[in-house]
Amino acid sequence: MTISTQLHDNGTFVVTMDYPPVNALPVAGWFRLAEAVREAGEDPAVHVVLLRAEGRGFNAGVDIKEMQRTAGHDALVGANRGCYLAFKAIYECAVPVIAAVNGFCLGGGVGLVGNCDTIIAADDAYFGVPEVDRGALGAATHLARLVPQHLMRTLYFTSRTIAANDLVQHGSVLETVPAADLHDAALALAAEVAAKDPRVIRAAKAALNGIDPIDVNRSYRYEQGYTFELNLIGAADEHRDAFVATGRPLTD
Template sequence: MTYQNILSELKEQILYVTINREHKLNALNKETLAELADVIAVASQQDEVRGVLLTGAGEKAFVAGADISEFSDYNGEQGEELARKGQELVFNAIEKCPKPVVAAINGFALGGGLELAMACHIRVGADHAKLGLPETSLGLIPGYGGTQRLTQIIGKGKAIEMIATADMISAEDAEKIGLLNYVVPQSELIAKAESILNRIKLRAPLAIAAAIKSVNSAFDVEANGFEIEIKEFGLCFNTEDFKEGTRAFLEKRKPVFQGK
């Protein structure tokens, strides 16, 4: 797929994905969502990709929300289909991606933008960023997993407060409640996200994928997370990376993992 709304570049095993609609504060329209679905699918399948860094163009917005003009005249059936497709193809795909996805939140992360960030595995925010789910001020609720992921991350009481008031919160407050892993100055944002991914790159790729799958299962009501962890643990023993990791430990050297 040729991308018109996002930029994608692979450097040193990190796939840099930038939502490139700065004039629209990087709002999510249908085309952008389709491109995000494609790039995440590609990242999931390519061995040379060891992690994804997701950000927005400019310094004003990560993603300021969905493109409201596209669905302002929808009926209930169309709205449900919009949410279902978006969750399946983009937001759930990011959450289930076997490669770690780090969101570098460079400004406003509102509505679908915050939902996009919450689907990522790790979130780093610039100190001027503002986060919120303003859907109730439009007569809606979050439809891309926002009610579920926000509750999982910060707890029921805070989640209902944020959603019901539709208020934005500062990056500092978001870090305090666990919505952001780190807050740094704008000038250090990408470097901080890179430093996390560079540390992860030193570890065994198949083990990272197994860990992501196992952690996600803790929030899947239809899954037995302990059983999934046990099985993934066992499968790790069949990998070349396990053999390399244990050899390196016994030989007192750094391991060189191949993702096999």
């Protein structure tokens, strides 16, 4: 179980998540991911970052089983802080970050890609934020960067998913390709960005962040406050326990 990195000769820095079986990252994984992306942006040899995953899907969010088997609140606090730092690292990375999404992209996965600069996906990929079904809140900030406001609210309240092909229509996913071609297509896109003058690209990334109408770091932190409230009243534990025991939402 790792976060691995590889720097290509053209300046493409590939970050790969590999946490079987579903890439639900443990606390340490979120912190390692944040560190890898942050260090990539600080390296002048890096022109672009490509975030990808091995296995059945891109990311299934936090490791709920780790959270429920850990006494006290250390895992909860760690997961929340780790997610915040990983999302922040991607958004504030000094170079563009491209997400190559395979299979499912859920919960914290949407937090990751919502802060990326470009998304390319397999044609069978899908996205969703099932936080309501887990007794938590979060990543609405990032889901709102993928779909219009009313659709975001519907997806959020219902925990429904949306296909990558549908997100192409909304302009948030650049394109979808056959799953077998995803890595090569993502590398080709990254190479196109990497070929630009890195001084200009870094300035462009800073400029685009500077004119962003939403402070994503502050917005997500606000959401997390409600997650802590739900934990204090016991609702979150009830939902997480039900998911660990049955794999289904408590309301089923």
